Amino acid sequence: xxxxxxxxxxxxxxxxxxxxxxxxxxxxxxxxxxxxxxxxxxxxxxxxxxxxxxxxxxxxxxxxxxxxxxxxxxxxxxxxxxxxxxxxxxxxxxxxxxxxxxxxxxxxxxxxxxxxxxxxxxxxxxxxxxxxxxxxxxxxxxxxxxxxxxxxxxxxxxxxxxxxxxxxxxxxxxxxxxxxxxxxxxxxxxxxxxxxxxxxxxx
Amino acid sequence: xxxxxxxxxxxxxxxxxxxxxxxxxxxxxxxxxxxxxxxxxxxxxxxxxxxxxxxxxxxxxxxxxxxxxxxxxxxxxxxxxxxxxxxxxxxxxxxxxxxxxxxxxxxxxxxxxxxxxxxxxxxxxxxxxxxxxxxxxxxxxxxxxxxxxxxxxxxxxxxxxxxxxxxxxxxxxxxxxxxxxxxxxxxxxxxxxxxxxxxxxxx
Numbered sequence: 001x002x003x004x005x006x007x008x009x010x011x012x013x014x015x016x017x018x019x020x021x022x023x024x025x026x027x028x029x030x031x032x033x034x035x036x037x038x039x040x041x042x043x044x045x046x047x048x049x050x051x052x053x054x055x056x057x058x059x060x061x062x063x064x065x066x067x068x069x070x071x072x073x074x075x076x077x078x079x080x081x082x083x084x085x086x087x088x089x090x091x092x093x094x095x096x097x098x099x100x101x102x103x104x105x106x107x108x109x110x111x112x113x114x115x116x117x118x119x120x121x122x123x124x125x126x127x128x129x130x131x132x133x134x135x136x137x138x139x140x141x142x143x144x145x146x147x148x149x150x151x152x153x154x155x156x157x158x159x160x161x162x163x164x165x166x167x168x169x170x171x172x173x174x175x176x177x178x179x180x181x182x183x184x185x186x187x188x189x190x191x192x193x194x195x196x197x198x199x200x201x202x203x
Numbered sequence: 204x205x206x207x208x209x210x211x212x213x214x215x216x217x218x219x220x221x222x223x224x225x226x227x228x229x230x231x232x233x234x235x236x237x238x239x240x241x242x243x244x245x246x247x248x249x250x251x252x253x254x255x256x257x258x259x260x261x262x263x264x265x266x267x268x269x270x271x272x273x274x275x276x277x278x279x280x281x282x283x284x285x286x287x288x289x290x291x292x293x294x295x296x297x298x299x300x301x302x303x304x305x306x307x308x309x310x311x312x313x314x315x316x317x318x319x320x321x322x323x324x325x326x327x328x329x330x331x332x333x334x335x336x337x338x339x340x341x342x343x344x345x346x347x348x349x350x351x352x353x354x355x356x357x358x359x360x361x362x363x364x365x366x367x368x369x370x371x372x373x374x375x376x377x378x379x380x381x382x383x384x385x386x387x388x389x390x391x392x393x394x395x396x397x398x399x400x401x402x403x404x405x406x
Contacts, residue, residue, distance in 0.1 A: 048347060049306055061295075068298035075290025087278025092264075095271035103252055127333045144251060 001026050003069075004046055004054040006033050010109065010169050011066045012053045017165050018070045020200035022077045026055070034121060067097070070162055082162050089157075096156035096163035104141040105170040107134040112177035135179050138170075146185035154191070160198070168195045206231045206272075207249055207257040209241075213312065213372050214269045215256045220368050221273045223403035225280045229258070237324060270300070273365055285365050292360075299359035299366035307344040308373040310337040315380035338382050341373075349388035357394070363401070371398045 003026045006012045019026060031037045031052050038050045047054045047064045054064045055072065063069055074083050083097075084090035113123040115131030145155065145167065155163040171192055174181055181188070195201060206229045208215045222229060234240045234255050241253045250257045250267045257267045258275065266272055277286050287293035316326040318334030348358065348370065358366040374395055377384055384391070398404060 049302060063294055063298055065298045065301040068294050068301060071297050072291065072294035075294065088275065091266055091271050091275035091278065094274050095266055095268045098268040098271060099252060125336060127330060127336070130330045130333045133328060133330070 001058060002056040003028050004031055004052050004056075005029065006031050006038075006052045009033055009052065010105075010173050011051070013169050013172070014066045014165050015053045015069050017169070017200045018073060018082060018162065021080070021082060021160070021165075021198075022073055024073055024077055034118075036121070067162065080159075082160070082165075084156070084161065093156045093161045093163060096161070097166055100141075100145075100155060100163050100166040100170065104138060104145070105166050105173075107137040107141065108170045108173050108177050108179060110134045111138065111179055112173055115178065116176060131177075135177070138174070138177075138179050139182065142171075142181060142185055142188055145191075146188040149187040149191050153194070160195070164191075164195055168192065168201065204229050204261060205259040207234055207255050207259075208232065209234050209236050209255045212236055212255065213308075213376050214254070216372050216375070217269045217368050218256045218272050220372070220403045221276060221285065221365065224283070224285060224363070224368075224401075225276055227276055227280055237321070239324070270365065283362075285363070285368075287359070287364065296359045296364045296366060299364070300369055303344075303348075303358060303366050303370040303373065307341060307348070308369050308376075310340040310344065311373045311376050311380050311382060313337045314341065314382055315376055318381065319379060334380075338380070341377070341380075341382050342385065345374075345384060345388055345391055349391040352390040352394050356397070363398070367394075367398055371395065371404065 003015070005016070005028045007030060031043070033052070037043065038047075038052060043050065046056075046062060049064065051064065053066060053069060054062055055069045056062050063072055071083065074081070084093035111131045111134040113119045113131075114126045114134075115128055120126055148155070152158060154160050155167050171181060181192075183189070206218070208219070208231045210233060234246070236255070240246065241250075241255060246253065249259075249265060252267065254267065256269060256272060257265055258272045259265050266275055274286065277284070287296035314334045314337040316322045316334075317329045317337075318331055323329055351358070355361060357363050358370050374384060384395075386392075
C-alpha cells in the first residue's frame with residue numbers, strides 16, 4: 001500500500017491517528033497542498049476530486065475519502081474496533097461520527113477555508129461572512145458535546161472511536177479557524193486532554 | 204420502532220428509499236419543518252441537533268443521521284446489501300457514498316438552503332453568493348459522475364447502493380436549488396432514468 005498524505009491537513013490527520021491507534025504502518029508520499037501539488041495534471045490519476053488522503057492498494061486500486069480509508073483499515077485490522085462492535089453499536093458510532101462531522105468538523109473547516117487569508121489559494125472565492133457564521137455553529141456544537149460528555153468518557157460511549165478522532169481534529173483546527181473553545185466547557189476540556197494524551201495523537 | 208419523518212425533505216427521502224429497497228416498513232410520525240415543528244422544545248428530546256429523520260428503537264434509544272439509520276436497517280435486514288458485501292467492497296461503497304455526499308449532495312443542499320427565498324425560515328442568515336458558488340461545484344460533480352458512469356451501471360459498481368440513493372436525491376433537489384443538470388451528460392441521464400424507475404423511488 002501507499003498513502004498519499006499531507007502532514008498538517010485535517011483529513012489526512014484523521015487517517016494518521018486512526019492508523020496509529022491500529023498500530024498499522026503504511027508507506028507515505030507527501031503532497032504539498034499549499035504548492036497545489038494536488039492540482040497538477042498527474043494527480044488526477046490518484047484522485048480526480050483532487051483531495052488527500054488517497055490509499056493505493058496492492059492491486060493498484062485507489063481508495064479515497066478519509067472515513068472510507070479508515071473502514072478499510074478496520075477490516076484489515078479489526079482490533080481495537082473503532083467503528084463499533086456489533087451492528088447496533090456500529091449504527092450509533094456512525095451517528096456520532098456524522099454528528100461530529102456535520103455539526104462540528106464542517107463548520108470549523110468552513111470557517112478556516114473561507115476565513116483564513118492563506119486559504120485563498122485553495123478556496124476560490126472565499127466568503128468571509130459565511131466563515132463568520134460558521135463560528136457560532138461550531139460553538140453550539142462544542143456546547144452540545146460538552147453536555148453529552150457529562151455521563152461518558154468518549155463521544156460515542158465508553159470506548160474511543162472514529163467519532164473522537166473527527167471531533168478532536170476539528171478542535172485542533174479551531175486555532176487556525178480563529179474559533180475560541182469556550183473555557184467554561186470543562187467536560188469538553190477533560191475529554192480533549194484525555195484524547196490529546198493518547199500516543200496516536202501526540203505524534 | 205417509530206420514524207420521525209418529513210416527507211419532502213432530502214435526508215428523510217434517502218431513508219425512505221432505503222427502507223423501500225429493503226422492503227422494511229416502519230411506523231412514521233411526520234414533522235412539519237416549514238412550521239418549525241423541529242424547533243419546538245419537546246423535539247429536543249428526539250434530536251437535540253433539531254434534524255430529521257430520527258428513529259426511535261423499541262428500547263427507547265434514538266438513532267439520528269440518515270446514513271446511521273440506513274446502517275441500522277442494513278444490520279436488521281442484510282439483503283440486498285446496500286453498503287457492499289465484504290470489507291473491501293464496503294470501503295469502496297463508503298468512498299462513493301462520501302464522494303456523492305460531499306461533492307454533489309452538499310453543494311446542491313447549500314445552493315437550496317442559502318439561495319431559495321422560502322428557506323430563509325430555516326437558514327439564518329442566508330448567503331446567496333455562497334449559494335451561487337455551489338452551483339458550479341454541483342455541475343462539476345455531475346460531469347465527474349457522468350464520466351464514471353461510462354463503464355458501469357451504478358455509482359459504486361454493478362450493484363445499486365446507498366451511493367446511488369445519495370446522488371439521486373441530490374439530483375432531485377437540483378430543481379429547487381435552481382441548478383441545471385447539463386443535458387449533454389447522457390450517461391448521467393441514463394443512470395438517473397434507471398434509478399427513477401425503481402419502485403422504491405417512484406413512490
